[in-house]
Amino acid sequence: MSRRLLIFPAAVCASGLLLSGCAVNESERPEQRPSLSPEEVTPVETPDSAPPVVVVDTSPGGAKDNDPLWQGLEKAAADGEEAYLNVYLRTFNDVADSGEVSLTPDMPNSVTVNVDAEQVSAHEGSFYQVLGTFEVEQLGDSAFTLTTVNGDEIAELNPQGPDSQARCTADDAQDRIELAASDLAKDPDQREDMRLRWAAAPEVWWGIQQTALSLRDSDGDFAGDFLGEACGPYRDGAGSGDDGGSGDGSGAGDGSGSDDDVTSNEDSEQSELGG
Known part of the structure; x- marks a missing residue:
């Protein structure tokens, strides 16, 4: 039996569930998949000039197995390669507008990224974007320091x-x-x-x-x-x-x-x- 997920928008959740999320109830009848128009998927080709490691994504935070940012940084550090990042993450920590800042996604056991504030921009809902090409140094198991090579966007990768x-x-x-x-x-x-x-x-x-x-x-x-x-x-x-x-x-x-x-x-x- 399929289940109908009422998870959007947030207003439908009782106020007591906003911190714990919305539970999903079994339906008494099978639920059909909604009939939706198909979406085009535009392939993205990596230009020859791009760094060896490219991460254009949104980090969910949490464990490395689920986080493309963590995986990409670890590979770049291990191989001694530069990494191009156009990555969004969500954090409720205070983020300075100058100097080196530390960004850690707002989920347990997340990666920490130390980067120049000039390469970070704030967006809606406590999301931050890290953009640029970097040298990557790993500090311990889950922290990385990024040294900016350049802050240019590679638009072809978007x-x-x-x-x-x-x-x-x-x-x-x-x-x-x-x-x-x-x-x-x-x-x-x-x-x-x-x-x-x-x-x-x-x-x-x-x-x-x-x-x-x-x-x-x-x-x-x-x-x-x-x-x-x-x-x-x-x-x-x-x-x-x-x-x-x-x-x-x-x-x-x-x-x-x-x-x-x-x-x-x-x-x-x-x-x-x-x-």
């Missing part, structure tokens, strides 16, 4: 697609984002294909990864509220439109949904929320 504001406010946002998280939970080997589809919306891609990990670790019983957290600034009207996405929101047909659509969706599905 995945193409809608940005976070477009993703979060689309008419089919709930179905499309929930389905991506569910599919990634069931098949982690889809990650690279999903990165190409979703990394232009870094906050949403973070939420998809976190939700998939939560579902996988709980055998589908617990989704968390990560997608609500990722989309909250945009659905609440606080998003500026500059979400720091790697792409320029090139996906067609992802228009904004109205508040009435959101309310209707919440009312029709709230009864399926556990807790």
